[in-house]
Amino acid sequence: MDKIIDKAFEAQNNAYAPYSKYKVGACVETYDGRFYIGANIENASYGLTCCAERNAIFAAYSDGCRKENIKSIAIVTSGDVPASPCGACRQVLSELIPKKAEIILSNGKEVLVTDIESLLPMSFGADDIK
Template sequence: MDIFKEYKDILDHAFSAMENAYAPYSNYHVGACVKTKDGKYHIGANVENASYGLSNCAERSALFATYSQGYRKEDIESMALVTGENTLGTPCGACRQVMVELLNGDTPVVIANRQNKAMVTNITELLPFSFTDDNLK
């Protein structure tokens, strides 16, 4: 499967979102996009802060934007995450915890870069043995 062909639409939106990254401190630009089953795209970019801990990653930006419009995990078709770096920018630990809450376990998560590297995974693979609402029952 050619991931860049198969997921061209969502990857195009994610790369476009990457251009909006506000990353004056790390200079690490990330774009994300959530595609909902109604055919809409919800983008996010990383937004940093001089108080570093207040920075927000692209994945969370895109997922929070999606949920803020009333969508929920069952409405989400796929998610994409891209960087301009040589390595694939897999999600940080904080984002994985948010993704396990806000995505279905088998929703495709496409991770790609500008150097034609790509992989398709899902949050179950990215965060096995996760802490979820099941732990609170």
């Protein structure tokens, strides 16, 4: 678990957060040992900001990975407590990672491990629109 957390903290260095000053890093790990990183990228038009975990998962998908390839995702920040994904990220993760994939949250002092079903129970998904 240390490797994915370390890579997420490395990604945090790439964050562009001139407004909030709240830098987040994320890393997706696949079952075949690949890692995909992402950092939060802010925009003066706040709605156009993209979170680290979405950037990491989109990087994995852009490289051909799919839900069944994803083992875990780490999301890190240097805040007082480990950061939890925002609602938009929870919705994206609920569709793009396996239900039991580990979601690892860390602030460098504390590590919490959860999954998307715990973070977003009764999520709305593809089955709801069939």
